[in-house]
Amino acid sequence: MSTRKSTVAVSAIAASLLLALGACAPDPEANPTTGTGGSAAPTGEVKAGCEDYAVYGDLSGKTVSVYTSIVEVEQADQEESYDQFEECTGATIEYEGSREFEAQLPIRIEAGNAPDIAYLPQPGLLKTLVTNYPGKVIPASEGTAANVDKFFSPSWKDYGTVDDTFYAAPLGANMKSxxxxxxxxxxxxxxxxxxxxxxxxxxxxxxxxxxxxxxxxxxxxxxxxxxxxxxxxxxxxxxxxxxxxxxxxxxxxxxxxxxxxxxxxxxxxxxxxxxxxxxxxxxxxxxxxxxxxxxxxxxxxxxxxxxxxxxxxxxxxxxxxxxxxxxxxxxxxxxxxxxxxxxxLPGKTADDKPVLGGGEFVAAFRDAPEVAAFQAFLASDTWANAKAKATEGGGWVSANSGLDVNNLATDFDKLAASVLGDKNSVIRFDASDLxxxxxxxxxxxxxxxxxxxxxxxxxxxxxxxxxxxx
Amino acid sequence: MSADNSHASATSAVAADVSGGGPVSDAALVAASETKVTRRARRLRQGMQNPWASLAAVIIAVLWTIPTVGLLVTSFRPEADIDRSGWWTIVTNPNFTLDNYEQALFGGGNNLATYFVNSIVITLPSVVIPISIALLAAYAFAWIPFKGRDVLFVAIFALQIVPIQVTLIPLLTQYVNWGIGRSFWPVWLSHTMFALPLAIFLLHNFMKEIPASLVEAARVDGAGHVKIFFRVLLPLLVPAIASFAIFQFLWVWNDLLVSLTFAGGRAAVAPLTVRLAEMVGTRGGDWFLLSAGAFIAMIVPMIVFLSLQRYFVRGLLAGSVKG
CATH class of the missing domain: 3.40.190.10 (Periplasmic binding protein-like II)
Incomplete structure (x- = not known):
């Protein structure tokens, strides 16, 4: 009998050990409730400096998680460029960068742990995700599409489109030439x-x-x-x-x-x-x-x-x-x-200016007003200029036509932006990525x-x- | 995955030793092993005096250490030099700096201390939980007779061969369903699961080796399982626990795959290894920081290993010979 009793005691100890550990664990972060009206017109006064952000409405208490392959040192500039958005709308942007992004993203999607927003470094990946995980990538919101139509050339929009559905807006641009x-x-x-x-x-x-x-x-x-x-x-x-x-x-x-x-x-x-x-x-x-x-x-x-x-x-x-x-x-x-x-890198003639480029694309994985608002914000001229100002060390350009070249930090970035914006430039995306x-x-x-x-x-x-x- | 291999190789060494053990009485075993040990020690001493053997040992030691020395030297060289020439050129062009360490420690948005703390928060429970559970399980397998015990024991040990990679997606799905997907919990639980088979096996063998007469005497004196476990066995188990703790500590501390998959790369939960992997920058331009980062990350395991190493060999061998 004593054997039986002791067995119970031993397992009780095991159980209490686990409970004790459980007590000091942090609470799992609760998902923000998805409400409606996030993109509704703001009521009342607009804070100073927030005029450009009024369209995104009040997103207080909402969190948008961002997953990307952009890590330190560039990560700091990225996060800084969202500061004003967070301040004006009340939303929190939770940034996570990983060099294992391309390997981890499919795992997270498959496990139901997808981020709200992911910056895809190549259009090929977008196509793969849309094909392999139907319904997981949310088509771009109207606000995003409107911004892309306004600020980007049609070819950039095409790179974010799969089977005639527009999913992902361009973010930054690379120029390889x-x-x-x-x-x-x-x-x-x-x-x-x-x-x-x-x-x-x-x-x-x-x-x-x-x-x-x-x-x-x-x-x-x-x-x-x-x-x-x-x-x-x-x-x-x-x-x-x-x-x-x-x-x-x-x-x-x-x-x-x-x-x-x-x-x-x-x-x-x-x-x-x-x-x-x-x-x-x-x-x-x-x-x-x-x-x-x-x-x-x-x-x-x-x-x-x-x-x-x-x-x-x-x-x-x-x-x-x-x-x-x-x-x-x-x-x-x-x-x-x-x-x-x-x-x-010169072309055949001085007027012939082909440019080999690349860039990241913003795809959404959660259908919520705050996610749509943030995606639209990233496609706007407001963000492009905020990012340009945040990137004090240089090394960043965008194909966004609303970007004011004077906000770019270095002569080299200005050169890159001027080539990108040159009317004679014929931009083609990196073939191996396509x-x-x-x-x-x-x-x-x-x-x-x-x-x-x-x-x-x-x-x-x-x-x-x-x-x-x- | 190197830690994975060390798990496996230690296991096979143990298994080989187990098969070598014969049905000899305890006293005879002790006497025999003593003479064997002294004989071996004498042979070893003679071997040591052989200058050729010493030379060979020194050469092997030097060859073995060269890559680490190179890494250490590199960690103190300026970036431009690392890009241009090998570390051995310091002989003709000595040029040292602490910049790499400074940048590795304070260069990122969060300084390295955050990730150090995360690593400790991940590692301690991931060592304590499996050892606690394994001790209890090992006791049951060693000293509580129940039906199907041997089958269950073999089944648990067989789990050792399941590669952890195949469990990643199903486990993560489960954690997400439970709502604990973005905390430390998935990492703790996963490390516990992956460690248990080997832990139970090692501790069981060690417990089995303790003379049955000792346990029986305690039982005659009226001790129950709990008392026997805490008063009689636990004090004798310290070397085995310490050696397994070192094992598990090194594996968890050096782990990248499990924490990256289950906890992700956010500064709130990411351990040092994840930060180290990100340290080279988005396009790998800062790879010169890696050598400095590696040596910073190495400090804690070095301290743990050096302070507990006397248990290491003792504990491993102690668990290996079946009584």
Missing amino acids: FVWYNPSLFKDKGYAIPTTWDEMLTLTDKITADFSGTDTKAWCAGIESGDATGWPATDWVEDVMLRTAGPEVYDQWVSHDIPFNDPQVVAALDAVGDILKDPTRVNGGFGDVKTIATQAWNSAGTPVLPAAEGETPKCVLHRAANFYQTNWPTGTTVAEDGDVFAFY MPAEVGAGSFWREMVKFFAEDKSSQDVADAIEKTWP
């Missing part, structure tokens, strides 16, 4: 900024001749990026494709109306190889052509800066996106008269690694990628 250079070296040598593709090739030859016999090369590149190794090379191909074949062919290439091994694509690959596979032109600061495959992309531009005061830089030109700005070592001045600056994942995040990356590491020919690379198209 830039070449970083060292302004003081250009000044010393008397180099001019090239305005056409041919001028750039002439400049390349001039640099090669000027520095023959030294280990300084005209170009440097690096495409290593962990499990995404190869993507910087796909950007090269896309940028060249836009220039050699033109935007129309580019669109056909993306939608697979022409095969991946079409002669025009092979020609673009050859044009890339003409620069990046020529041992006299690369790979400044790192070694031979093969080092392109192994050099980390986020420090591939470092040789553009002199290794020490007074030394000649090992590399003169580095093609990279506007967000490479944050990769320069701390203390580097990014300015036309500073340590480093960029010029627009192609099916098997290609865009798979064989295209892998084959570009082989292109450099194994010296695989352009034709073979294009054939191999075409074979994997689903």
Whole structure:
């Protein structure tokens, strides 16, 4: 009998241990109740400085959770840009950034733990989510759609649209068509900024001749990026494709109306190889052509800066996106008269201005007035300007036409915004982000690694990628 | 996932030892093991005196330590140097800075102390809960005869082979349904579940090893299960508990997958490992901070391991030989 009694006592101890632990656990956060009337017209006075926010109404006590791949340091600027919205509407924005965003988001959706708002870094992901989890992504609210129609070009709206339903409004924009250079070296040598593709090739030859016999090369590149190794090379191909074949062919290439091994694509690959596979032109600061495959992309531009005061830089030109700005070592001045600056990767002619871009898209996962209001706010000129002012260190632009260029922090951002806003600019989204994942995040990356590491020919690379198209 | 492997390898070592044990009486076992130990110690001492063996040991130790030294040196180098050259160039170009540590500690929106506290809040219950439950379960399996005991024991141990990755989505769905999806609870509960099979197995083997006569004597004196557990067994179990606690502590402290999936990356619940993974920045540009961050995150496990290491080997071996 005593055995039986003790068994009970022992399990009682176990139970009380668990209870004791339970007592000190925080309460799970209650979901805000979804009410109606959040977007109703405000009654009474509008606080000073809140005039632009009056349309979103009173959202006191409401919480909107945001999940994104944008983490520190950029996270601080993002959060700061919502401050005024929170103050004026009374809503709370709960920001969560994670570098594992793309892996975690589907898990959270599947488990019923989706965020209210997610910033999708590529349209392909939006398409995947809409297809795989029907009904989970909420179509954009009327306010959001109205803002997008007003402030963005139709092509940006198209990227947020799946099967004729508009889901996601564009947020920030990336621009990949830039070449970083060292302004003081250009000044010393008397180099001019090239305005056409041919001028750039002439400049390349001039640099090669000027520095023959030294280990300084005209170009440097690096495409290593962990499990995404190869993507910087796909950007090269896309940028060249836009220039050699033109935007129309580019669109056909993306939608697979022409095969991946079409002669025009092979020609673009050859044009890339003409620069990046020529041992006299690369790979400044790192070694031979093969080092392109192994050099980390986020420090591939470092040789553009002199290794020490007074030394000649090992590399003169580095093609990279506007967000490479944050990769320069701390203390580097990014300015036309500073340590480093960029010029627009020229088109065939000076008037021909194709731009390779990218950006995040704001998708909603909860049908509530406060979520709709926040989504609309992010598509407005109010937010774009608030974000521009919050980004004191620079490194951010948007395709929002309501953005006042003067609010941008740095000369470089102003340059990026001016290219983005240029009437002649023909903007095309990053092709690898639009192609099916098997290609865009798979064989295209892998084959570009082989292109450099194994010296695989352009034709073979294009054939191999075409074979994997689903 | 390295902690996962260490779980597994320790388990297989234990299992191998178990099969080696024979039906020898306690006294004989003690005597035999003593002579064996002294003999082995003598051989070991002779081995130590062999200069070649010492040289080999030193070479292995140096080779083994080089990557960590490189990481340590890197953590003190300026960003531009890290980008440009390897850590070994400090010999010709010594150039050190504490900037990386400063930026790793105070650079983010929340300073690292927040995540330190979160890590401790996650780790302590995740160590205490499984040990508490496993002790009680192990006692039942060792000293309370009931029907189906062996089958149940094997079943629990077999759970060890379930990879935690397959449980992620079903568990998260469950937590969300219970309304505890965005707190520390999912992390505590998950770590407890994942730790229990090994904990019960190790502690059970250790308890089994305690001479039955000891337990019987206590029972004759009128002690019930509770008294036997607290007065007789618990004091003897300290090394085993400590060694498992170290195990579990290191695994939970170093865990990224479980906390990222179940708690998410919000500063309110994210542990140090999650912050460390974010430290490189949105596009990986700040990777030079990782070496400094790694050494900061390493401090606590180092202290725990060094202060409890004397239990570590003792406790593991103690649980392994069946009496």
